Amino acid sequence: MKLPSTILAIFLCLFFFRASSQDIQLTKKARHALEQVDSNAIKKDITYLADDKLKGRLPGEPGYQMAIDYVVDQFKKIGLSPAGESGGYTQKLILRKATINYQSTVVLLKDKSGNMDSLLPGKDIFIAPHALQQSVAVEAPLVFAGYGLDIPGKYSDYDGLDVKGKIVVVIGGTPSVLALPSTLDAHFANIGSKVNIAVSKGAIGLLVVYLRAGVPPSTGTITVAMDPEKTVAYSRGSNSELRVVGRLPRAVLQRLFMNSERNFTQTIADIGQAKASSFAFTNSVSVQYASSFTDIESYNLVGKIDGGDVRLKSEYVVHTAHLDHVGVGRIVKGDSIYNGAHDNASGVASLLEIARTYKRMGSKPRRSILIVMVTGEEMGLLGSAYFAGHPTVPKRQIVADVNTDMPTLIFPLLSIAPLGAAHSSLQKDVAFAAHELGIEVQEDPMPEEVRFIRSDQYSFVLQGIPALHVKYGTKGSSPGLDIVALTKKWRDENYHKPSDEVGSRFDYPAARKYVQLNFLISYSVAQTTARPTWNAGDYFEVLGK
Structure with a gap:
């Protein structure tokens, strides 16, 4: 008998949760830190990064440098250790046209x-x-x-x-x-x-x-x-x-x-x-x-949360989000600044709040966590391609990447599609996180959009590192609400347009839940003794050898 998709998703979620929870537990400190995730802090970060004065955060332009300065300042205030080059937070690279x-x-x-x-x-x-x-x-x-x-x-x-x-x-x-x-x-x-x-x-x-x-x-x-x-x-x-x-x-x-x-x-x-x-x-x-x-110079930004396990602290779980957007462009309805509030100020703000959550725990995760803001995503995943191929830590010590790119926080977060997770044991970590928050796990509702290869987690996959990118699922807050159709409509009206700004539609309670979810995924990876693995016989396992 074929189970209905919802029942099957719940069954898989519970199965994988049991498999994962044998190895980890959400401590009281972690749970308390999770409850302190602050939607106002997320909104504050988005508001600054998507401000007109940053002119759309185009690499090589003053607005991108302003974004760098802001994120580095936040890294320092949060208490992240520098993990870039020469004892700093930056990784220099050249973007060549x-x-x-x-x-x-x-x-x-x-x-x-x-x-x-x-x-x-x-x-x-x-x-x-x-x-x-x-x-x-x-x-x-x-x-x-x-x-x-x-x-x-x-x-x-x-x-x-x-x-x-x-x-x-x-x-x-x-x-x-x-x-x-x-x-x-x-x-x-x-x-x-x-x-x-x-x-x-x-x-x-x-x-x-x-x-x-x-x-x-x-x-x-x-x-x-x-x-x-x-x-x-x-x-x-x-x-x-x-x-x-x-x-x-x-x-x-x-x-x-x-x-x-x-x-x-x-x-x-x-x-x-x-x-x-x-x-x-x-x-x-x-x-x-x-x-x-x-050629122009640009920078990735890398901050670290040190691990506490004597053996596992030399391994890294990476959180990525792209800091850049497309700058100033064609005038649309009197506006030429492409602010990129959803794409991807929201992703950067999410990572900053994830970093704060780790620091609020007051105890170290077993593995170390890297918070990486990459450049040149809009030019073809370039900053992540450079970091994944030329990381500031030993590549073999990177165990997973959890990417955050334009989560499209416009509805309550009731279900998710973890792109790429089905290829590796990261599916168990997703199931653990979703179970904790009561979120349904689904398959990609828009496979025709080929989103798996269109964001920065793909750069890590090509280097043989298990990776995923969480997008919304299809579950709506009321019967008959077509989340996929409404998301496509919103995207057609706002994606890579000046209207993607702070004044556009945002569901900040959903942003808070999205941060909690991605924190729990990396927390699960960080606390689990066994490092993530590709599924046996999976093509990406072969690619990574």
Whole structure:
């Protein structure tokens, strides 16, 4: 018999709570600190960070520095230990915007007889700039690798295909017939995953063809995070080991198929049914292009709550929230300041209150806690990509990340969707926290939004660190209230718009409960002797090895 989803959720919650509570107990001090979570303090922090004078907290601008100064001041008042670089709270990084010079870009398509045909940059091919090299010249054979997937134990477009030293052409997205969980589907559809898989197979380039409508146009720019020495680039969607990354229109892909004597329509149909149909084209391509760079300095902020267990205090549970927003932009209804009150002043305020809650306990958690405010999330998860790949503590000692990004605190918090938790033992910690607060745990009600790869926890997942991001579920305070529809409506009206400001809709009792929930999740991880683990056989367990 199939249990109704609500009953199943409660059953799982109670099961996982029992498994978790065998190892931890919520002490009187912790419970007292939890009860002291202050919605007024949360509101005060949001109000400052979303004030017009911060001009939307764009990295590199004075408003972002004002946000840094405010958070550092709060770290000091709370009593967090500096955990950044050189004994301070900051971690310096470079945000590099790379732009391709299409006027000097030359792309030549060569057939097996040596005949050459030009591809017009910006029309027949769209090349992304290189993040580290100002000029690139490469010539290589082309191969077709279906969707560019390599899913251990399930499916691979690379079986029997030699791509070493070659440029791979792949289709964007994933075949629906694989029926991947929404988190995995989002991961494998992400261009960064296709790039990294191609690199792991020895390719030197990747060209993606999107068959579906509605794909945003290529801009000829990318933005990456770099170390101050500018030797390594970090981002969700690029890999500097590839010499060429770009897009091809459908029409050019069809031309390649005609030259190969393969049937385009049949091949696309076959890969849509997860029938590997990879092969080597008869064409090669020669590409020359130049990139120009604009660099700005920016900072992540890192504060620490020291652990008290002699063995576990050298391990870290990380709380993340992005401090940046998008600055000043197009005027909408007379306003051009994109304040980002919900996105993500509310997340930063939540972390500050979580830190206060830990300090109010008057006793140390067993593991240490890092409170990390990251930069460049709106540019592509850049600050978190840099911190997760280049942390200020030993990476192997980071056991989990609990991310807070735009919780959308506009309704009472009655149910949650912990994005990513189902892949690891963090699901037990979520169940423990939800049980304590009487919150229902649900699956992602909006899997089509691919939110799992769109916020900073994903940077930790890519480094093999279990991570999650708690979003609202579907349970409303009155019968017939469609939380999903109302949230989408609110987002369409306010997301990345000047109207996302303090005067917009906020449910501060929900904000208080959200802080309590995320505190309890990290508290559970911090107090549990065993460190979090990926589920046995889970893809992200394989990725982390």
